[in-house]
Amino acid sequence: MELFPPIPLAEWRDCKETLHRFEQIVGKIRLAAGVRRNHWWNVPFHITGCGITTRPTGRADGNPFTIDFDFVRHQLVAASLDGTEVSFPLYGRSVASFRRATLDALTALGVQVNIPVPHPFDLPDASRPFAEDTEHAAYDPVQANRYWQVLSQVALLLEEFAADFSGKASPVHHFWHTFDIAYTRFSGRHTEQPAEADPVTREAYSREVISFGFWFGDDTFPEPAFYSYTAPEPPGLTEEPLVPEAARWVERNGSHLAVLRYDDARATPDPRATVLAFYDSAYRAGAERADWDVAGLACPGGITDQHLAARPA
Structure with a gap:
C-alpha cells in the first residue's frame, strides 16, 4: 500500500x-x-x-x-x-x-x-x-476509509518518532475538536498562563511543550500538512533551520508553526525519512532555543540512520 x-x-x-x-x-x-x-x-x-x-x-x-x-x-x-x-x-x-x-x-x-x-x-x-443540523450529510465510504488509512500511517510514524524521547510525553492521539493527530513532548518545566486564559488552555499548556502532528486542512490552510510548534514560543525560533527545504515557518494565531505540506513530503524519494527528519529539525529548533536538556531527554537507539542523515548540520 x-x-x-x-x-x-x-x-x-x-x-x-x-x-x-x-x-x-x-x-x-x-x-x-x-x-x-x-x-x-x-x-x-x-x-x-x-x-x-x-x-x-x-x-x-x-x-x-x-x-x-x-x-x-x-x-x-x-x-x-x-x-x-x-x-x-x-x-x-x-x-x-x-x-x-x-x-x-x-x-x-x-x-x-x-x-x-x-x-x-x-x-x-x-x-x-x-x-x-440536517445540512451536513455527506459521509462517503471511500473517502472516510482513505482518511483512516492516512491517520493510521501518520500515527505509526509519530510512534516511531516518539521512540527518540525518554521524558514525559503524550500518547499519539486524534483530536476531535481540531481534527488533527498529534504527539507532544514536555520539558518538565511549569509555565505561567495569563489570567484571561480559559481552563482548557490553562491545563493543556501548564508545562513547556513541543508538539508534532498532522492536519487534513481547513479554511485557513486548505491543504493537508505535517506541523510542529513550541509553547511557549522561545525568542528566535523562526531563525532555526528546518528540513527538508520545502518546510517553512508559518505565522498562526500570534505564534509560529513549522509546516511541511503533505504533498511536498509525498514528492520526496523517501517520505517516511523526510517527515521524521522534519519533526526532528522542528524539535531541535524549539528545544535548543528554549534550553531543554536535549541530551538528557534523549532515548538512545530511537533514531534511524536515515533520520540522522537528514538532520541539518
Whole structure:
C-alpha cells in the first residue's frame, strides 16, 4: 500500500465536514462520561485496526462502554463491557440523524449521558445545535476509509518518532475538536498562563511543550500538512533551520508553526525519512532555543540512520 496516499481537501471537504461533526458528538460524550486526565488526554480518540475509538469510558463501578467508528464496515459501534453491542451505518445520515442514533444506541446499552454544549466547537456553525443540523450529510465510504488509512500511517510514524524521547510525553492521539493527530513532548518545566486564559488552555499548556502532528486542512490552510510548534514560543525560533527545504515557518494565531505540506513530503524519494527528519529539525529548533536538556531527554537507539542523515548540520 502507498505511504501517504493523496487526500486533497477539495476532493473530500463535504465528507470531512460531516465526519468532523459526527466525531465531535462522540467526543463530547467521551468528555462527559470519562475521567479527566492531565492536559485533557482523556478527550482524544485512538486509532484501531479498522477505525478510531473512545477506548473504555465511564466509571469502573458503573456501566463502562466504548464507541468506535469502523471505517472499514462504515458503522458506528457502541458496546458495553458485558458484551452487548449496538451498531448502525454511518452513511446516509445527517448530523441530526447521527446524534439521535448514537444516543439511542447508548440507551439500548443502559447508558445515560448528556452531550455537554450540544453544538459544534470552533466551527462556522457553532451556534447551531447538532439536533438541528440536517445540512451536513455527506459521509462517503471511500473517502472516510482513505482518511483512516492516512491517520493510521501518520500515527505509526509519530510512534516511531516518539521512540527518540525518554521524558514525559503524550500518547499519539486524534483530536476531535481540531481534527488533527498529534504527539507532544514536555520539558518538565511549569509555565505561567495569563489570567484571561480559559481552563482548557490553562491545563493543556501548564508545562513547556513541543508538539508534532498532522492536519487534513481547513479554511485557513486548505491543504493537508505535517506541523510542529513550541509553547511557549522561545525568542528566535523562526531563525532555526528546518528540513527538508520545502518546510517553512508559518505565522498562526500570534505564534509560529513549522509546516511541511503533505504533498511536498509525498514528492520526496523517501517520505517516511523526510517527515521524521522534519519533526526532528522542528524539535531541535524549539528545544535548543528554549534550553531543554536535549541530551538528557534523549532515548538512545530511537533514531534511524536515515533520520540522522537528514538532520541539518
